[in-house]
Amino acid sequence: MKEAMQHGLAFLIIVPYVLSAILFAGSRLAGRSQVKSIRMAADWTVPLLVMATAFVLDRMAAHAWLIVASGILIAGIGYAVAERVKSKEFSMLRMLRNYWRMLFIVFSLLYLVLLVIGAATESVGFLVQ
Secondary structure, three states: OOOHHHHHHHHHHHHHHHHHHHHHHHHHHHHOOOHHHHHHHHHHHHHHHHHHHHHHHHHHHOOOOHHHHHHHHHHHHHHHHHHHOOOOOOOOEEEEEEEEHHHHHHHHHHHHHHHHHHHHHHHHHHHOO
């Protein structure tokens, strides 16, 4: 049972990047440009990155999904206000698209940092025992 849970966890950790690679490759094979393929892969990977990051954070601290949800909400409101102040013509669709792509970058980096921290703490824990 423990082994099945470990395999499931490993699968959840790798899924966002595998999905991103599959979507990118499929888009490139369909004849889209590299930039459009990257954008499309990033757009579809964000929900999985958010869920995976919340899962990894939840393993480290209880109720971490509240931190993730409130962080997304606060960052979104801040980004919308900054976009409104910066531009005279406020386009909600453009703002949401840019925010969604910003979330991809933020959660990719956060996810990688959390995986490195988790691997380091597991390695140290293994060495101490």
